Amino acid sequence: MYEHFNHQADIGIKGIGSTIDDAFEQAAIGMMAVICNPRTILPEKEVKIFCTAPDEEFLLVDFLNAIIYEMAVRNMLFGKFEVTVKGDCLEAKAWGEKSDPQKHQTAVEVKGATYTELEVKQESGEWTAQCVIDV
Amino acid sequence: MDTKQLKQISQFCFELPRTGKMRVPGRLFASSELLRDMDEMVLKQVANVAALPGIVGASYAMPDAHWGYGFCIGGVAAFDPDKGGVISAGGVGFDIACGVRTLHTKLKSDCLKGKEKQLADALFRKIPAGVGSEGKVHLSAGQIDDMLSGGAQWAVENGYGTADDLRFTEENGKMSGANPKYVSDHAKKRQRNQVGTLGSGNHYLEVQKVVEIYDQKIAKAFGIEKDDIKISIHCGSRGLGHQIGTDYLKTMAQSAVALGIDLPERELACAPINSKQGQAYLAAMRCGINCAMANRQMLMHLVREVMAALFPGSHIRLLYDVSHNTCKLEEHSFNNKTRKVFVHRKGATRAFGPSSKELPAEYASVGQPVLIGGTMGTASYILAGTDVSKQIALSSACHGAGRNMSRKAATKKWFGKDVVRNLAANNIIIRSNSMRGIAEEAPGAYKDVDAVIEATHNAKLAKKVAKLIPLICVKG
Numbered sequence: 257m258y259e260h261f262n263h264q265a266d267i268g269i270k271g272i273g274s275t276i277d278d279a280f281e282q283a284a285i286g287m288m289a290v291i292c293n294p295r296t297i298l299p300e301k302e303v304k305i306f307c308t309a310p311d312e313e314f315l316l317v318d319f320l321n322a323i324i325y326e327m328a329v330r331n332m333l334f335g336k337f338e339v340t341v342k343g344d345c346l347e348a349k350a351w352g353e354k355s356d357p358q359k360h361q362t363a364v365e366v367k368g369a370t371y372t373e374l375e376v377k378q379e380s381g382e383w384t385a386q387c388v389i390d391v
Numbered sequence: 392m393d394t395k396q397l398k399q400i401s402q403f404c405f406e407l408p409r410t411g412k413m414r415v416p417g418r419l420f421a422s423s424e425l426l427r428d429m430d431e432m433v434l435k436q437v438a439n440v441a442a443l444p445g446i447v448g449a450s451y452a453m454p455d456a457h458w459g460y461g462f463c464i465g466g467v468a469a470f471d472p473d474k475g476g477v478i479s480a481g482g483v484g485f486d487i488a489c490g491v492r493t494l495h496t497k498l499k500s501d502c503l504k505g506k507e508k509q510l511a512d513a514l515f516r517k518i519p520a521g522v523g524s525e526g527k528v529h530l531s532a533g534q535i536d537d538m539l540s541g542g543a544q545w546a547v548e549n550g551y552g553t554a555d556d557l558r559f560t561e562e563n564g565k566m567s568g569a570n571p572k573y574v575s576d577h578a579k580k581r582q583r584n585q586v587g588t589l590g591s592g593n594h595y596l597e598v599q600k601v602v603e604i605y606d607q608k609i610a611k612a613f614g615i616e617k618d619d620i621k622i623s624i625h626c627g628s629r630g631l632g633h634q635i636g637t638d639y640l641k642t643m644a645q646s647a648v649a650l651g652i653d654l655p656e657r658e659l660a661c662a663p664i665n666s667k668q669g670q671a672y673l674a675a676m677r678c679g680i681n682c683a684m685a686n687r688q689m690l691m692h693l694v695r696e697v698m699a700a701l702f703p704g705s706h707i708r709l710l711y712d713v714s715h716n717t718c719k720l721e722e723h724s725f726n727n728k729t730r731k732v733f734v735h736r737k738g739a740t741r742a743f744g745p746s747s748k749e750l751p752a753e754y755a756s757v758g759q760p761v762l763i764g765g766t767m768g769t770a771s772y773i774l775a776g777t778d779v780s781k782q783i784a785l786s787s788a789c790h791g792a793g794r795n796m797s798r799k800a801a802t803k804k805w806f807g808k809d810v811v812r813n814l815a816a817n818n819i820i821i822r823s824n825s826m827r828g829i830a831e832e833a834p835g836a837y838k839d840v841d842a843v844i845e846a847t848h849n850a851k852l853a854k855k856v857a858k859l860i861p862l863i864c865v866k867g
Contacts, residue, residue, distance in 0.1 A: 262797040264430055264458040290798075291522060292827075310645060321637050328581045328630045331523045355523030357824035362522035364798070364828055365591040365867075367485040367633040370460050371644060371657035390460065390485045390633075391592050391798065 258286030261373075263388045268373055270386035276312065276376070279383035280319060280339040280346070287320055287369070288334060290389055292360040297335030299351030307346040312376040315346050316385050320369035323350060331355050333362070364391045392429045403454075403850035404783070407434060412442040412653070418449040420784065420850040425454055425842055428795065432458035433465075439655040440468050444663070445476025447725050447732055451784050453739045454846035455793035455838060460484065461658035464738035467787045469723060471732050472664035477652070478672055479661035480643050482735035483718050485636035487679030489594075489627030490714035490740075491762035492560075492687040493773065494694060497706040498620040500600045503862065506701065507820055510598065511863040513697045515822035518596050518690060519588040520867045522825075526587035528689070535579045536571040538586070539631075542681030543712070546688035551587075552695075556688065558751045559709040561741070564684055569677035574631070575638050578675075581630030582682065587689035591825075593791075593832060594626040594867035595764070596690065599771060599859035609757040609775045609856045613710060621859055622698075622707075623771060624690050625764045626867070627716065628683035635679050639672045664733055673718070673733075680717060687712055710773075711760035715740045715790035723785055734785050742788040742853045744778035761853040763844065764791050767821060767864045768814050768834035772844045774853035788853035792840035801836040802827060810834075814864075823866035832866065 261268035267290050271283030288294040305322045309315040319339070327333060334352035355362060372388040397405040397419065405426060407417030417437035419426065433456045440462055441450035447469050456465030461481030470476030503510065519526050530538060538545045543564030546552055557564035571579075589596060601619040604610045615621075628635075643660035646668060652661065662668040691709065698705045718735045743749060743759040750759055758776035765771045769792065780786050796804075807826025810833045814821055823829050848855045 260799050262799055264432075264797060265464060265794050267798050314641070314645070318641070324637075325577055325581060325634065327523075328585075329583070331525065331584070333523075357521050357523065360522075361825050361827055362591075363802075363825050363831055365522045368637045368640075370485075371640070371660075372460050374657065388460075 258282040258289065260286065266388055266391050268386060268388045270384055272382060272384050274382065276341050276383045277339045279385040280316060280341060281337045283316060283385040284320065284323055284337045287323065287366060287389055290391060291364060291366060292333060292362045294335045296360050297333045298353045299336045300353040301332065301351065303350045305348040305350060308344055310344060313374050315341065315344065316376050317369045317371060317374060317387060319346050319348065324366050324368060326350065333360055366391055392426065392431045392434055394426055403846055407437055413438055415441050415446050415449050417441055419452040420846065420852055421454040422842065422846045425846055429456060430458040433463045436461065436463040436466065439659060440466060442655060443477055443659065443661060444652060445470045445474045447471050447730065448785065451787065453787065453789040455789040455791055455843045457793045459737060461656055462735065462737040465789065465793065466737045467735065467739045467785055469732035469734045469785055470664060471730055476664050476733060477661035478664050478669045478718055478733055479659060479735060480636055480639040480672060481658040481660055482737055483676055484716045484737050485633045486627035486716055487632035487635060487676055488683030488714040489716045490683060490687065490712065491764055492624045492691060492712040493710040493762050494622040494691060495614055495708040495710055496620045496622060496698060498702060500618045500620055502702065503620060507863060510701055511820045511822050513701055514596060514863065514865050517693050517697050518865055520865055521823065522591050524588050525584040528586050529584060530586055532579065535582060538685050539571040539574060539678035539681050540569050542566055543684040543688040546685045551689045551692040556691065556709045560684055560712040561714060564688065566677045566680040568674060569681050570674035571678055573671045573675040574635060574678045578631050578634035578638065581634045585629040587686060587693065588629060589690065589867040590626050590629055591828060591867040596865040597623045597861050598863035599623055600862055601857050602860050603858040605855040605857065609854065612754060612757040613760055613773065613856060615773065615857045621710065622694055623762065623764065624687055626686060628679040629686060631682045632679040635675045639675065642668065676718060680714065683714060684712065711762060713740055713762055723781065736787055738790045739787045740790045741786060742776035742780050743786050744776045744781055746778045761788050763789060765840040766792055766834040766837045767832060767861060767866065768817065768819060769840050771859045772855065773857045774847065775856050777851055777854055779851040780853060784852055789843050789847045792837035792843055794836055795838045796836040798831040801833050802830045805830045805833045819861050820863045821866060828866060
C-alpha cells in the first residue's frame with residue numbers, strides 16, 4: 257500500500273508493508289503514481305537496480321533516484337517492482353514499458369527524491385518508507 | 392505563519408531576530424498579507440540557513456517564498472569563502488539555473504488575430520515538452536562536455552542562434568569555471584536525449600501580450616511597447632541538473648558529519664567553498680548553469696523556425712535570459728566593506744541595478760530585466776533591477792507566483808479539461824499532452840502573482856516595468 261502526503265510545492269510518498277522490501281516496493285509505486293497511473297504501465301521489460309548506502313534512509317533515496325535515472329535514460333515508466341534489502345545493499349527488479357504521454361497521461365516528470373520528510377521505520381510490525389519527491 | 396517573532400523594519404520588510412544557532416538575522420520581504428499566508432516552514436528554513444557556517448549579511452526570503460528543501464523557495468544567502476563559508480547543493484536545488492528567457496517578436500497583437508490556433512499547434516509540434524519528450528539533437532559524450540563548458544555560446548557556435556543573443560544572456564551565455572570532469576556519467580547520460588526540451592511541471596513556453604507599461608523610460612530601453620507580442624520560455628538544466636543535484640546532495644549530506652557541519656536538516660547538505668568537495672560541486676553546478684542556458688538558447692532557435700514559417704514579418708530577438716536557481720560569486724558590501732561572496736538564490740531572480748557593470752549597454756542606465764512568470768491563466772511581469780536591492784537583498788527579487796496548494800490538493804479540486812475550458816473562455820489557448828498535468832498546474836494552485844509583484848516593487852527589490860498576459864501556453 258502507498259500513500260501520498262502534501263508538500264507545498266511538491267509531493268510526499270509513503271510506502272507501507274509488512275517487510276522493508278514491501279515498503280520500498282510500495283514507495284516506488286507511490287512515486288510512479290506521482291507521474292501517472294501505474295496500472296496503465298505494462299511490465300514488458302525488466303531492468304535491474306543495485307544500490308548501496310550507509311543506512312536504510314539513504315538507501316531509500318538512492319533506490320528512488322536509481323529508478324528516476326533508469327526512467328530518464330531508457331525513456332521508460334515502471335509499474336512493478338521486486339526489492340530485496342540486505343544490510344546496506346539493495347537489489348531490485350523493475351518492470352515497465354516505453355513512456356507514451358497519450359497512453360499514460362503522464363502528469364509530471366520527477367526530478368529527484370529528496371531527504372525532506374525522509375523516514376524508514378518499523379512500528380508494530382509494519383514498515384513505512386517515505387520522503388518528498390521534487391517534481 | 393505566526394508573525395509574532397518578527398520585527399517590522401519597514402512596510403514590506405520584516406526581521407527574524409537572531410536566536411539559538413543563527414549567525415545572522417533573517418530578513419523577509421513581503422506584504423503583511425503575503426506573510427500571514429506563508430508556510431510556517433519558511434521561517435524555520437530561513438533560521439536554519441542563518442545558522443550555516445560563513446553566512447554574511449542575513450538569510451533572506453523573497454515575497455513568493457514557500458517551503459522548500461533546506462533553503463526555502465525564494466531563499467537568498469551569501470557565504471564568504473574566507474570565513475569558512477559553505478556552498479549548498481540544496482541551496483541551488485535540483486533544477487540548476489532554471490530560469491526565464493523572454494523574446495521580442497516585432498509583432499503586435501493584431502498580427503496574431505485568426506492565427507492563434509495555428510501558432511499554438513505549430514509551437515506544440517516543434518517544442519519537445521512533457522515527460523519523456525526527446526530533443527531533436529542527440530549529443531555524443533564529447534559534445535556534451537563542450538556544451539557543459541560553453542553554455543549558450545556553444546549553442547550559438549553550433550548554429551542555434553546569433554551572437555547578439557549572447558549579449559542579452561547572463562554571463563554572456565557562458566558561465567566560466569565550469570568543469571565537466573566533475574559531472575557524473577549518469578548526469579551526462581540523462582541529458583543525452585533531453586537537449587532542447589522544455590521539461591514538465593511548472594515549465595512552459597508562452598506567447599504573451601503586453602497589456603500595461605508602468606515605466607515608459609525603462610520599457611523603452613528594454614524595447615517593450617503596449618500590445619507587443621513577446622514569447623517567454625521557462626525551463627532549466629533538465630536531467631543533467633537534476634542528477635548533479637542528486638549526486639552532490641548525497642555526498643555532501645554524508646560528508647557534512649565528518650566535516651563537523653551541524654545540519655538542521657539533511658537537505659541543507661553543504662561543503663566549505665574552499666574544500667575539494669565544495670570546489671567540485673561549484674565546477675559541476677556551473678556546468679548545470681551552462682546546460683540550462685544552452686537549453687533555452689536551443690528552444691529559442693526552435694521558436695525562430697516556427698515564427699519565420701508562420702509570420703514572415705516577425706523578427707525574434709532576445710530581451711533577456713535570467714536564471715533563478717543558482718550560486719554565483721559576486722561582490723557585495725557588508726558594513727561598508729566590499730567582499731567577494733557566493734550568493735545562493737533558490738527560486739529568486741538576480742536583479743542587478745544600473746550601477747552593475749555586468750549589463751549590456753542598452754540596459755546600463757536602467758538596470759537588468761527581471762523576468763517573472765505567472766501561471767497559465769495569470770499575468771507575467773517584467774521588472775528592472777534596482778541599486779536599492781543591492782543594499783537590502785544582495786540584488787535579488789522574487790521568481791514567480793509560488794504555489795499555495797500542493798499538487799495532490801490541486802488534482803482533487805480541478806479537472807484538467809475544466810481548466811482548459813475556463814482558460815479558453817478567457818482567450819488563452821493551452822497545449823499539453825496531459826490533462827492531469829494541467830490540473831496540477833491550475834492557476835488557482837498558485838499565489839496571487841499580482842500581490843507578489845506589488846510587494847517586490849514596493850520593497851524596492853525590483854521596479855515594475857510591464858505586465859504581460861498569456862495568449863498561448865505550451866505546457867511541459
